[in-house]
Each structure stands twice: as structure tokens, then as C-alpha cells.
Amino acid sequence: MEPIIKLVDFRRTYRNGSLEVHAVRGVTLDIAPGEFVAIMGASGSGKSTMMNTIGCLDRPSSGHYYLDDVDVGDLGRDELADLRNSKLGFVFQGFNLLPRTSALENVELPLLYCRPPMRAREQQERAMAALEMVGLADRADHYPNQLSGGQQQRVAIARALVNEPRVLLADEPTGNLDTHTSIEVMGVFQSLNAQGITIVMITHELDIANFCKRKVVMRDGLIRTDEPVLDRSLATEALEQLKEEQRAVHLA
């Protein structure tokens, strides 16, 4: 199958005064539609830089990045914005919801910027549908501070899905969550992936990476290993197991 994300000898160099920092030093990577990829690595390994480029927030210094057959390196600021709007959905570690703004309005946010503009009525319906997908339709009018961490992250996922993107990008989506909630969120990702949505996520927890289908490990700006996950965890089973463990702790 034609890859949706295609990096060819991708390099990214930052200039810090007279010092050149090579964050990514030549990565070639294909991600096909329907994949569920974890990108792992220590801080400074270049995984965030790579994620920024995949997310069209940044452009390669050299090499090529094709998103859905479009060479992102040639595009201007506005065109990048349009790509982010139409083909990508973002989930962040810190949720990044707008405060004092209802869950529904947060989910509507990307639709405000879609071209051609969408009618308010349709925006609301789409946002509501996205909230239903993550099981939060009944919390549509809640403000972020009235929601738990897991619920906030699910709102963020709904926001990422509302534009029906080609790829869902998640930057340490479980970094701020406890184990139980993390597994719940991974469960949401797994069921979305099962519906055919391509997901690329950064994590530095092996447990979390094991919920994905493919594991890419980076070090010093290069890919070290790139392998399929062999004994893949399933969120439903993991939750059962966690419950049993907790019961055991209570009994002891």
C-alpha cells in the first residue's frame, strides 16, 4: 500500500548562535495507512523534532517529507496550516484544551478554520459525533476544569478526530495520566485504529508502546530499531488484569 507518511533522508538542523545542533540526522521512514506506530527514545533523541515535522508544524532542513504524496518542504505557512487542518489531528501531553470553553466548543475548534467555511449547525453536529466516538457526548457542555484528566484527553482526541484526518498524531498522550487512565486512553486509540485510523504517537514508556502495532526507537537523531510489536497488549485485557491486581492488594 502507498505510504501516507514518507520520510526520505530527513534531516533537521537548528542553529543556536554559531553552534549547529543536528536534531535529526537522516531518517527514512514509511508509515502506511492503518498503522499504529509508537516512536520511542530518550529526550534529545530527535523524536519530538521528527513529530513536529510529521505534524507539519516544521519543515525539514534537508531531505523530503511526503504527507499523502505532497512534499511538505515546498509549502508555505498557510499551506502547512491547511494541511494540519485537513489531514492531521493532534493530541498533546498536556491536553491543551482552551480553558473556560465547553468540551463541545473545544472540539469544534478545528472546524472554525476549515476551508471552505462550515455552517455553525454542521460544526456542532460533527463535534457532537466526535465526542460520541470517545464516549463523552454527555459531557459536551462541561468545561475542562470540570473533567478528569482522562476525560480531558478524550475531549482532545475528539478534537483531533473532528476533521476526519488521515493521521492522528499524539505526543506523549499518557504522560500526564495515571496507569488506569493511560490504559483507558490507549483503549480509545486501539478502537480508533481498529476502525482504520492511522496513529503515530510518541511515548517513552515501553508498556504504553506495547499497545501499538509497530515500535520505532530513536537515538541521537537516528532510528535504532524499527520492529513490529510481537506480544501486543490489549487495553481490555490490561484493564481486567489491573483490576485483579488491585483486588489482590486489597485482600492482602
Place this chain on the structure above:
Amino acid sequence: MLAILKTALRAIRRNILRSILTMLGIIVGIAAVIVGVSMGTGAKAEVDRQIASMGNNLLIIFSGNMSRGGVRGGFGMQPNLTERDYDTLRREVTGLAGISPEVRATVQVVAGNQNTSVGIWGVSADFADIRSWKFQSGENFTEADVRNAAKVCLMGKTTAASLFGEGIDPVGQTVSIQNSPVAVVGWLASKGANTFGQDQDDIIIMPYTSVMKRLSGDTKFRALNAAASGPEVISDVTNQITAILRQTHQITPDKEEDFSIRSQQEMSDFFNANNRVMTILIGAFAGISLVVGGIGIMNIMLVSVTERTREIGIRLAVGARARDVLRQFLIEAVVLSVVGGGLGILTGYWLAPLLTRFAGFPTLISSQSVLIAFSVSAMIGVVFGFFPALKAANLDPIDALRYE
């Protein structure tokens, strides 16, 4: 568009106290514009009313030259306009609606046991029309009265009130002026104060012949009052009068005139020029406070952009273009300044009548000034909101998302 407006209103409501304080600069500035301009237009309307009360298309020919600099001892110090001048002008100038000599005397007037000191104007029968005097009762004296130096007079409201009592019609009464009986034939309708604040109703008007022969003994006029038949002939009439008087006064072309002509328009221009200076001055102060208010908006918008860096990052990440962010913050600034401008207009509306009541200043709020104030406040929002909005729009999405 509606969504952006909603977002802007929400952002303003979120920091309602801060927003109001920010708007205060605009509120004060716009209120100052409204009040200042209303003072200017009010003063102009007042001057126009007073000038109009002097008559229509009025020309006054004064004895002596007033156009030369230096102290000339005031007009009429040496009356040099004669009966012959008056006759010649009346006969030869075309486009005149009326002409009247003017002599004055201040005398003691007695009626019964009341007496008052009053300025008596000696004029022709044309005078009442020239100066737009209306009659409350009775009527004007006649040409025959003028020829005969008849002992008749017209009486102003204030004078009548002090001699006969408030509101009592003096027509038919006889008053004693320097021991000779004078019949009151007309009661003049009130004109109020003139531009100098003098009471125009404290007056007795008599045929000029009567005043000159019986009271003052003058042989020359201090001034002539003339009315042109229409505003379009005023300058033509002025030229004719100048030419005739130069001739009768035998003034060679190299000499200056020994008389001067003032038109009503000139007088109105003179007073309105003063008002214009005042309006410009107040306008300048209001302008300064508007600029200060605008800087306040810019300041708070910069703070807001910094506070909401993360929000901007999120918006950019989900696909907002730079111009979407620019528009959002620009509209927010404009909403701030326009709401402030609206409140300022209301404040001005409320303040202007207070100024009239407590400081006696005539004020008149024109819809034009409201319109200008409103568009100025919107412009301030655009001008002073542009820089912060640009700053927001140019943020790098990665940096903005990472901003703590």
C-alpha cells in the same frame, strides 16, 4: 465571523475589570470629543441666534475708520456722517431694503413716580425693519413723525417694565423725557441679550430728528444702519456705499476712508472664529486622551497575547492561518475600543446637558460628531490593535505550544 465576535466578547468578559479599565481611556477621550464638539456647535448656534436677532443682511456704516490698528477711541467718537450722506445713500444706492441714521443719547425718563436712565436711539422709520424689531403691541412711528421731529417713542420690554411694571402695555402712555412729554406708540417684543451680554430690551427708540433737536443737539450721526435686499447683493451695496461716501466726504484715492462698513456676516465670522479656536483646543485635548486610550488598548492586547500564547499555539496547530489569528485579536481590540467609544458617547450625552445646566455653557450634540467619534474609536482599535495582533499571528506554533 460571528464565532470570532463571540470569542472576542468571551475574552473581554473573562477579564471584565481589566477590560473596563482599558476602555476607560477611550471612554474619557470620546466623551471629551462629544462634549467639546457640542460646546463648539452650541456656542456657534448661540452666536448665530444673537447675530440673527440684529437683523437681516444688516450693514452698519460707522463714523471713523476702524480698520487701522491702534486705539482709535472707539467708533462714533467724532460723528462725521451727515444728513446729506443719509439722503444721498437713500436716493442713489440700489439694492437697499432700508436705511436709517443712528444717534444715541442717555437720558433720565420719568413716568408717574417711576424713573429710569435709559439709552435712547434716534433712528428713521426703516430702523425697526432693518434690525428685526417686532411689536408686542402698538406700531412703528411714521415718516411724517420723522419729518416733524414728533414727540413719540417705541419702548423696549425692560424699560417698560421698570417704568410701568412687569408686563403692562405702555402703549398710549406718556413719559417725560427731559421735561417734555413723549407718547409711547409701540411696545417692542423682547430680543434678549446681545453678543456682548447687554440687555437689548432696555431701550427707547425715537425719530432721529426728535433726538437731535430736542435731546442731544447732535448734528451728525454716529452710524448708519442699512439692510440689503438680499444676501447676494451685500457686497455690491457695500461697494456702492463706499463709493458714494468717498465722494461726498471728498476723500482722494490715496487717502483712507473716514468711515467703516461692517456686515452682519463679518460680525458672525468674528465671533465664530473665536469659537473655532476653542473647539480646536478642546478637540486637541480630546485627541491626546484618545491616543493615550489607544496606547492603553495596545498595552492590554500585548499582555493578552502573551497570556494566551498557548491558546494561539493550539489554534495554529489545528489549522488556523496567521491571518485567522490576526483577525481574531484585531477584532478583539476593535470590540474593546468600539464598546468604549459607545460608552464614551453615552457619557458625553449625559455630561453635555449637565455642563449647560451648571456652567451655563450652550451645548449642542450633533449626530455628525457622534458618527465621527464612533468611527474614530473603531479606527483606534484597528491602529493600536494591529501591532499586538501581528505579534500573535507571527508566533511560531511549536514555540507557542511549548510556552508555559
